[in-house]
Amino acid sequence: MGLVPPSTIEEARCPGHELARIQRGQHGVFTHQQAIAVGYRRSEIETALARDRWISFRRGLDLLNGVEVTWEGLLLGDCLVTGGVASHRCGAALLGVEGFRKGRRRSASSGSGTVP
Secondary structure: OOOOOHHHHHHHHOHHHHHHHHHHHOOOEEEHHHHHHOOOOHHHHHHHHHOOOEEEEEOOEEEEOOOOOOHHHHHHHHHHHHOOEEOHHHHHHHHOOOOOOOOOOOEEOOOOOOOO
Protein backbone atom coordinates (compact mmCIF):
# COMPACT_ATOMS: atom_id res chain seq x y z
CA MET A 1 0.00 0.00 0.00
CA GLY A 2 1.41 3.40 -1.02
CA LEU A 3 1.80 6.51 1.09
CA VAL A 4 -0.99 9.08 1.08
CA PRO A 5 0.21 12.50 -0.14
CA PRO A 6 0.27 15.11 2.68
CA SER A 7 -2.18 17.40 0.84
CA THR A 8 -4.76 14.60 0.78
CA ILE A 9 -4.35 14.03 4.53
CA GLU A 10 -4.73 17.76 5.24
CA GLU A 11 -7.85 18.02 3.07
CA ALA A 12 -9.40 15.01 4.79
CA ARG A 13 -9.05 16.77 8.16
CA CYS A 14 -10.17 20.21 7.01
CA PRO A 15 -13.80 21.06 7.82
CA GLY A 16 -13.86 23.62 5.00
CA HIS A 17 -13.04 21.02 2.36
CA GLU A 18 -15.62 18.59 3.70
CA LEU A 19 -18.29 21.31 3.87
CA ALA A 20 -17.49 22.33 0.28
CA ARG A 21 -18.01 18.73 -0.81
CA ILE A 22 -21.41 18.70 0.91
CA GLN A 23 -22.36 22.00 -0.70
CA ARG A 24 -21.53 20.78 -4.18
CA GLY A 25 -24.00 17.95 -3.72
CA GLN A 26 -26.72 20.22 -2.29
CA HIS A 27 -26.91 23.10 -4.79
CA GLY A 28 -24.71 25.24 -2.54
CA VAL A 29 -26.75 25.09 0.67
CA PHE A 30 -25.83 23.49 3.99
CA THR A 31 -27.18 23.39 7.52
CA HIS A 32 -25.52 24.34 10.78
CA GLN A 33 -25.79 20.71 11.84
CA GLN A 34 -23.83 19.63 8.74
CA ALA A 35 -21.14 22.23 9.49
CA ILE A 36 -20.87 20.99 13.07
CA ALA A 37 -20.73 17.37 11.89
CA VAL A 38 -17.63 18.09 9.76
CA GLY A 39 -15.85 19.91 12.59
CA TYR A 40 -17.00 23.53 12.80
CA ARG A 41 -17.64 24.92 16.28
CA ARG A 42 -20.71 27.08 16.92
CA SER A 43 -18.43 30.08 17.51
CA GLU A 44 -16.86 29.55 14.05
CA ILE A 45 -20.31 29.45 12.46
CA GLU A 46 -21.28 32.69 14.23
CA THR A 47 -18.03 34.32 13.07
CA ALA A 48 -18.54 33.20 9.44
CA LEU A 49 -22.05 34.70 9.49
CA ALA A 50 -20.96 37.92 11.23
CA ARG A 51 -18.15 38.46 8.71
CA ASP A 52 -20.47 37.72 5.76
CA ARG A 53 -18.47 34.69 4.64
CA TRP A 54 -21.68 32.71 4.99
CA ILE A 55 -25.14 34.04 4.18
CA SER A 56 -28.06 32.86 6.30
CA PHE A 57 -31.29 32.21 4.41
CA ARG A 58 -33.23 31.05 7.39
CA ARG A 59 -32.47 29.74 10.82
CA GLY A 60 -29.93 26.94 10.43
CA LEU A 61 -29.59 27.14 6.63
CA ASP A 62 -26.62 28.88 5.02
CA LEU A 63 -24.81 29.45 1.75
CA LEU A 64 -21.25 30.61 1.14
CA ASN A 65 -21.11 34.27 0.14
CA GLY A 66 -20.75 34.47 -3.64
CA VAL A 67 -22.45 31.15 -4.42
CA GLU A 68 -25.43 31.50 -6.75
CA VAL A 69 -28.82 31.06 -5.12
CA THR A 70 -30.90 28.58 -7.14
CA TRP A 71 -34.48 27.36 -6.96
CA GLU A 72 -33.13 23.85 -6.45
CA GLY A 73 -30.94 24.96 -3.56
CA LEU A 74 -33.75 26.78 -1.82
CA LEU A 75 -36.08 23.82 -2.30
CA LEU A 76 -33.52 21.41 -0.88
CA GLY A 77 -32.85 23.84 1.96
CA ASP A 78 -36.55 23.88 2.84
CA CYS A 79 -36.45 20.09 3.07
CA LEU A 80 -33.22 19.99 5.07
CA VAL A 81 -34.34 22.39 7.80
CA THR A 82 -37.89 21.07 8.20
CA GLY A 83 -37.18 17.38 7.74
CA GLY A 84 -39.86 17.47 5.06
CA VAL A 85 -39.91 16.49 1.43
CA ALA A 86 -40.58 18.35 -1.82
CA SER A 87 -44.08 18.16 -3.24
CA HIS A 88 -44.87 15.99 -6.24
CA ARG A 89 -45.08 19.13 -8.41
CA CYS A 90 -41.60 20.25 -7.38
CA GLY A 91 -40.30 16.75 -7.98
CA ALA A 92 -41.77 16.76 -11.47
CA ALA A 93 -40.20 20.17 -12.19
CA LEU A 94 -36.82 18.93 -10.91
CA LEU A 95 -37.04 15.97 -13.30
CA GLY A 96 -38.07 18.20 -16.22
CA VAL A 97 -41.50 16.63 -16.68
CA GLU A 98 -43.45 18.51 -19.35
CA GLY A 99 -46.14 20.76 -17.90
CA PHE A 100 -44.31 21.36 -14.62
CA ARG A 101 -42.03 24.34 -14.22
CA LYS A 102 -39.75 25.63 -11.54
CA GLY A 103 -41.29 28.41 -9.54
CA ARG A 104 -42.99 28.43 -6.19
CA ARG A 105 -41.41 26.02 -3.74
CA ARG A 106 -43.71 23.59 -2.03
CA SER A 107 -42.76 21.10 0.60
CA ALA A 108 -44.58 18.68 2.81
CA SER A 109 -43.75 18.43 6.46
CA SER A 110 -42.64 15.40 8.37
CA GLY A 111 -44.27 16.92 11.40
CA SER A 112 -41.79 19.59 12.46
CA GLY A 113 -43.25 22.43 10.40
CA THR A 114 -43.99 23.34 6.82
CA VAL A 115 -42.49 25.74 4.34
CA PRO A 116 -44.63 27.33 1.59
